[in-house]
Every structure is written in C-alpha cells, then in structure tokens.
Amino acid sequence: MNYYYFQLSQFNQDEAEYFGVVAPFWTSKGVQKQGEDGSITGTMGAIKVLCSIDPNDDVPPTTMAFMLNMLPQAFMSYVMNYGEALKAIRDAGLARVAELGNSADYVTKLLILHDWISQVAEFDMGSMGDITGGGNNDPIQMTAFGALLGGEIGAKGVEYGCICLGYASAFNYMVQNLPDNKEIYKKTVDGKEVWKTADEVGNDAVVDFAQILYYCDTSDTSVAGNAFGGGMFNNVHYFNAVKVNKLQGDSNSATMTTGEDNKNWYYVDVCYDDVNTECMAQTRVENAGDLRHVNFLVSPSGLEGRYSKYYDYIDSLYDGYTYTKNKDPDMKDGQVVLNNGKPHYSYTKADNKNETRYTDTCYEDTWFTSICSPIxxxxxxxxxxxTTTNQNLYNDMRRKQAENGDSGSSxxxxxxxxxxxxxxxxxxxxxxxxxxxxxxxxxxxxxxxxxxxxxxxxxxxxxxxxxxxxxxxxxxxxxxxxxxxxxxxxxxxxxxxxxxxxxxxxxxxxxxxxxxxxxxxxxxxxxxxxxxxxxxxxxxxxxxxxxxxxxxxxxxxxxxxxxxxxxxxxxxYNTVYGGIKLTKDKDGNMVPDTHFPGMSMVIMDSANDTSSVKYLAPSRTILWRA
Structure with missing residues (x-):
C-alpha cells in the first residue's frame, strides 16, 4: 500500500501546477495507522473521501490499494483533458485580485478571492443525498478542477459541480498561486520557476485544510430531510485555514499588524458562505447573488462555539485539541445508539500539547462580516x-448558550x-x-x-x-x-x-x-x-x-x-417563464437534469425551448416575484 500511496503523492508533487503543494493537514496524517496515531481520518481518510466513502469507515487493505492505484489515473486524465482550462481560469481569478492594485492588503485580496471562487463554483446539493443513499460523486468534484471548471466541462462528464472539498481545494490552490505567496510555494531552478515540495514549504505554509464531522438530527437541521438517509446527519465537511496578520485597534479604527509574530490562523469556508441559502438558512435552493461572509476569517475557538453540540470532532492543526474515537458505541436507556442502522461512536476531546490553540476573533465581526452579496x-x-446589523451579538448568544448547555437550536x-x-x-x-x-x-x-x-x-x-x-x-x-x-x-x-x-x-x-x-x-x-x-x-x-x-x-x-x-x-418582472436545465445522459442525449431539480430551475425569456433549457409549461399562469 505504501507503494501506491507514494505513487499518488509523487504524481501530485509532479503536477503541482494543477494541484498545488500538498497542505500540512494531509502531510501531518499517518499513512498506515489511519487514525490510531491520534488523528481522525489519517491520509487514508482523504483517499476514502475522494472515492465517496465515509473517511471513518473500515476499508479492507486490498480495496484501499486498488483505490490508491486508480486515483493517479483519474487525476492524470483531469490534467490531460482540463489542465489548460484550469490554468486559464486560475489566471482569470488572479487577474481579478490584481485589479485591486498594489495598495490592497492581503486580507482584502483573500476576501475578493473568496467571492470570486463562490461565483465560479457551483455546489452539487444533489450529491449530498447520495452520500448515504448510494453515491454519485466523481473524485473531480473534490478538486480545484471540479470547483472552477464544473460548468465548463459538465458536458464532458462532470455534470454537477463540486462539493465542500472542491471549494476548499480551489481556495487552497488559488491562495498558493497568489503573487504574495510566490516565495513560499515556488523556487527558481536553472532559471525556471518550479513548485516547492511540501517538505520545502514546511512551517512557512499560509493555507491549509480543516475538517468537521457533524452529528445532528436531519429533522431539525436539513431541508433535504430523508435525502440524507433520515435520522442523524453524520458526514464530514471540509474548509480552509489561512494565516494572516491580526488587527489592532478598536471599533473606531483598527489597522492590520505586521510581522510573523502577529500572524494567527483563521478559518475560511467558501462553500458554506456560497450555499448559505440552501444549507444554512435552508429556505430555498441557492441563487447566484446571495453570498455571505460570516465564515470568512473565523477563529478556531469561534467555530467550536458556533457548532457546539452538533459535531463529533473537528480535525484541525489550529484548535489545540485531539479527538479520539471511543472504543465502545454510545448507549441510551440501555440500548446501543444507532446512526442510520449502524452503532454511533462518540469521540473524546483532549488537549494537544503539540498544537497552538488560536482564539483571536478580531475578524469575526468587522466591516465584511454581515455582507450578503458579492463585493x-x-x-x-x-x-x-x-444585511443583519450585529453578527457579533448573534455569535455571542450562540457561545453563551453553548456554555450554558443550551444550544438554542439543532x-x-x-x-x-x-x-x-x-x-x-x-x-x-x-x-x-x-x-x-x-x-x-x-x-x-x-x-x-x-x-x-x-x-x-x-x-x-x-x-x-x-x-x-x-x-x-x-x-x-x-x-x-x-x-x-x-x-x-x-x-x-x-x-x-x-x-x-x-x-x-x-x-x-x-x-x-x-x-x-x-x-x-x-x-x-x-x-x-x-x-x-x-x-x-x-x-x-x-x-x-x-x-x-x-x-x-x-x-x-x-x-x-x-x-x-x-x-x-x-x-x-411580472409574468416570467421557468425551465429546467438540460444535461447529457450516458448516451450523449440532452435530457432534463433531475439530479436535484431545484438547482436545475432557471428563468427564461420566453416559453420556447433552447439548446440548454427545456421550458416547463405550468398548469396555470405563474407570477414569479424576482
């Protein structure tokens, strides 16, 4: 198995132009122990996720070896078929950030990059139902290819955009490509600019991944309901961590500090900011103009309070904790607690002396926090x-409720x-x-x-x-x-x-x-x-x-x-027309996209079919208020 893992790692390193440098989250994991070393998922957990398997499921070694052997082939096909397109859209995103000019600070560049990715990427809400209901994920959905090119290459096989790991991979990739980080992630060899290895980047890394395993009742938390298999939602979610200088000052005037000693790690969740309407507020499917910023530069301690009592663990290098899976399943009233038919195991949280716990909240309620549109x-x-005036008040309420053992919501x-x-x-x-x-x-x-x-x-x-x-x-x-x-x-x-x-x-x-x-x-x-x-x-x-x-x-x-x-x-807009997007089936025929119908609905200018949209004739006239 080590051979196949080395093969995959070497491929990613050789093709860093398309995948970036492997982040510390992955390199810190044990390959063989799969979590027994104190980590949750181990590097093998990432392989499982890419193959639409729960990272905490036990997988036979022969199956793991097979997946490790197949993934480089999949990644190679992405590079061969979509590599130039990825570089082109990467350069377009970097050009958008460059429009800020030299006077923009680093946080502002990350902010505009956050917005750009959210407008390019499309979340595959339909795949969430497949996580417990059969699986329909392509590994490309968890890469920058799926996040940044999902719409462009849909007709060639990637029909449904990306999921959370795709957003996180795209953000990681784009941050590493920012000119500000050139000296960290690249070097010059024989007059040619090349990517560094993960070992060469080492502790200088400024962007990373983090993971949370949710555990909450879908009847309370999910608009999808039974699409998640019913019962408890117990799936992993990936997001990013970034290293930036903290603020100094007060409510009237705060400025950014300078120097490495004043840098802290904060979380960025482009996915949840982009899909706030359907995943967080859960009032409708996503629409392009709705973009939140409440998950941009959140302290690790702040995220714990926000999701208190609704997760099994947070796997991060920046929270100062280690979570270990209990050997015995949860019990209630003398019975084993079942999660979708399987025993549920809780995790024990303990201080990790090898990690720094980051608690600075200076960015959690500043000028961009409550913005509900692209900037x-x-x-x-x-x-x-x-939008809402005092996000800080809301965050404080959630934290206090968590401290008092009353979350206020599920x-x-x-x-x-x-x-x-x-x-x-x-x-x-x-x-x-x-x-x-x-x-x-x-x-x-x-x-x-x-x-x-x-x-x-x-x-x-x-x-x-x-x-x-x-x-x-x-x-x-x-x-x-x-x-x-x-x-x-x-x-x-x-x-x-x-x-x-x-x-x-x-x-x-x-x-x-x-x-x-x-x-x-x-x-x-x-x-x-x-x-x-x-x-x-x-x-x-x-x-x-x-x-x-x-x-x-x-x-x-x-x-x-x-x-x-x-x-x-x-x-x-008074009387408008609605249609459903068309997609290619396995035989190449254009058919209505019924994977997640709400996301496939579009407004049309007339009641006439187009090459990409089929008009849906209503039983009566529908007035849509746009």
Missing part, C-alpha cells in the same frame, strides 16, 4: 448589500426554538433592514464593540446600522427603526429613523459621507418588505458594471449612479 469595487470604493442552519433566539431573529427583522452600501477602499478596519450592557449579555442597545464608522449608506431596503435597549421589547411600532427606499449619493463633504436625494423607492421597498415577510428566502444583491450599481427591489432591477443618486428602472 464589487472600483478605484475608490467597495459596493455591496449589508444544527447550524436552524434559527432555533427557544425564546431568546426567536426574539433575536425578530429584532433582526425589525431593526436590521438590508442596506445598499459603499465603503472607501482606503478606510481602516473596525472591530465592532461587544454588546454586554445587560446582565445576560444580550442587550439590543447597539443594534443599529451605525456600527461601522466608514460605511456609506446608499439606500435602506426597509424602514430603519429605533432600537429598544430591552431585549424583550417588541419594536414593531417604534420610531422610524430612516424610511424604506431613501436614496443617498456619495458626498465626501457631508458628515456621514452621503447626501439624501429627492427620488426614492419607498413604495417599491415597502412592497419588497411585504413580499419578504411571505417569502423569507427572497434576497437582495447588487453588481457593479460600467460605473453603475445594479440592484433588485421587489420584482424589478434598478440602476444607480452612486455619485449622483440617480436611479432608473432597468427591467420589471
């Missing part, structure tokens, strides 16, 4: 839609059933309208003040849109209301501080850097808010094109000039 930029400003996607969480969500809706915003690119960071003015730590007194001293409001999507300091107060009829649809233009001479203009979208925004109360999955997004901001309100798309405040309607 666009020109030479002077960032543009985006900001699973990461649920808003919870206890009164505090319900009240919090209500406050968010009343006091946290979405806002279309600009932010000077040269502005400092800020670290939002923790709200601890009440004995329970849940005061709403700072729950406003004025936390960031540098953001510039361009429009409120709903009425902004005065916030009561009493957590339990119902503020539905509170004083309105700013009306829905109020339009502002950027004005650097004004105190708030904006000036209200005469035109407004009050009627349209109130209708939008009414629709959102009925259909909470409706989201707001924006895009920058040719110096103008495009954004959606109710059933229309508008264009704004942020320098003048001029707003014009671009298109209104």
């Amino acid at each position: 666009y930029f020109d030479d002077n400003y960032f543009y985006y839609v900001d 699973g990461s996607g649920s808003s919870g059933n206890n009164s505090q969480m319900q009240q919090f969500m209500k406050k968010m809706q009343n006091q946290g309208p979405d806002t279309l915003e600009a932010r000077p690119r040269n502005a400092n960071y800020y670290i939002r003040k923790a709200d601890s003015s009440s004995s329970g730590g849940f005061s709403m007194s700072s729950f406003t849109k004025t936390d960031d001293p540098y953001d510039i409001i361009l429009m409120y999507y709903n009425d902004l209301k005065e916030t009561s300091s009493n957590f339990n107060d119902d503020d539905s009829n509170a004083k309105v501080l700013a009306k829905a649809g109020t339009i502002y233009k950027i004005d650097t001479s004004a105190t708030d850097k904006h000036t209200k203009v005469e035109n407004n979208l009050n009627t349209e925004c109130l209708a939008d808010a009414a629709a959102k109360r009925i259909y909470p999955a409706l989201v707001h997004s924006t895009a920058l094109y040719d110096g103008k901001l495009y954004f959606n309100v109710n059933n229309a798309i508008y264009r704004m000039d942020p320098t003048t405040g001029e707003v014009k309607e671009v298109k209104e």
